[in-house]
Amino acid sequence: MELLNEEKPLFRLYINKYTKDPIYYAHLFDDNGKQTDARMSCFTMDMEAANLYAKKHREEFLKDYFDKKNKDDFYKLLTEYYTDKSELFKKAKQKRSVREKHIKEYKAFIDNYFIPFLQKKKITSFNKGNNFDLIEEFQIYCQDKNQNVLRHSLSTKTINNNVSCAVAPIFNQVLKEKSIFALNIKMNLKPKDGERKSIGVIPIRTTFAALMDDRIWRIQNEAEKGIPFLVNKIKNLKKYRLYCLLSNLCGLRNSEIFFLRKKSVLLIGKIRFLNIENSRIDGTGTKTKAGKRLVPLHSFVYEKLIEYIDDESRTDYIFWNGSKTIVYTDFLRARTILALLCGYSSDDIKEHNIVFYSFRHFFKTMITNTLNNKDLVEYYMGHTNNNDMSKNYLHLGNVGNTYIEDNGKKIIAVIENYCADLFTPTYTYKLKEPVCKEVMYYDDAHPNKGKKRLIWTIPDPEAIESITDDDTEDDKSIMEQFNKHNTKSPEYDPNSSDLADYDFDIFDNHERI
8 A cells, every 4th residue: 555645655555474463564665755675564454553553653663764774874974074985075075165174174073073972972873963952962072171082172163163164064965954053153152251252453543554554565675774574575465455455444354355346346426436246256146135235445445456456457356366265365464464564463463363354343443433323334344234124225225326425425534534643744643654673474374484574563553452253243332342542533523314224236327447
């Protein structure tokens, strides 16, 4: 007998004549209607009773059947997944690009932490391992050096990254659907008491003093005084400076910078904007829907951008050369160079956790302290406004060029006033002559090859500020957390009114530069 459910067979009843007393058995099919080798006794000669028994126990029996069948291959699959022996990983790499060093890290995590934990808990299948409570136990296991095999406690960030990037892809691929291991913020561990969860942000005036001063970034003649200036040793210095300018003064993510195109520069009225519409290699758009936006482009940044485009003979993409992955090491180098030019040592950079993402926090702080309009700030950051979905301006209608230009002027005015504070003689905080310091420079691509170099830096850098960063992009208390040195804001009143529910998605109407 064949029982149908939405035209897919679930089981077929037959009489097993080889038992002591002939009884009904159910030959089971999987949920896709494919026949399996599983045969379940119904313990009765009554067809109707056998049919009811098969309906009630089929799913449980089939689950145990597959668990038992896969037991022998379970650990072998996990052990071999991040190797050339794994056909599954070969298929996964066609859709997911993974660097060789990360493959080694993921395999080590699976071998040294995940498999020993599963063996300890007697987990022998993907179905049994696909359990939220079990993963919580695993996270605690990794943190507790008295529990795990290596007797070494992993940090919260390391655990979350490896569960998401090393374990989750295996389960999601094998189970052919989203498992409990799918990227979900609720599954991430919270930091332990005292565990560092902050990033360092360079104060506003220190950043401007280093970022905008051509004297510091000028490549010197090495014969001049025989001084081996750091900038002489750095290739693509103009590109690294541009990365810093676009993140600090435009608030762009590194992926948004990487995929900028010449046509991304628009002229709306008298203000130039960057049309941010893609941050992915496959060209599918930005990180979030709110990431699609128009960002004001200061004339100084525009000047350096055009200079780079001309020097490098760029015809379409400004930075991307068709690589399969984003070159994140370039952003790390840019971070290191700017921090050193600001007068911080390599120890300062490491101790205060100055990262490239620090520059986006810098931009947010700069405009937050001056605009006093959270909704406008969230728009220019490319953040979703969780408090009021009606104020995610990208999908609600059209606005005129005048409205866009006026808000762009506000951001430009913020930058202009900070620049005036440094470069105009009438201001009390004057730009000082750079000084030459000896620093230990580590190339982020080769961290063990540190060498002492002489470099021009600003003379008196301010103390680095640390802010909490939970990677939620919802920095509610950023004004309170950051930059006590910037209590004196530029004298600019944006007179900003509450933004209406408008759409900035009218890019084709603007002149491209």
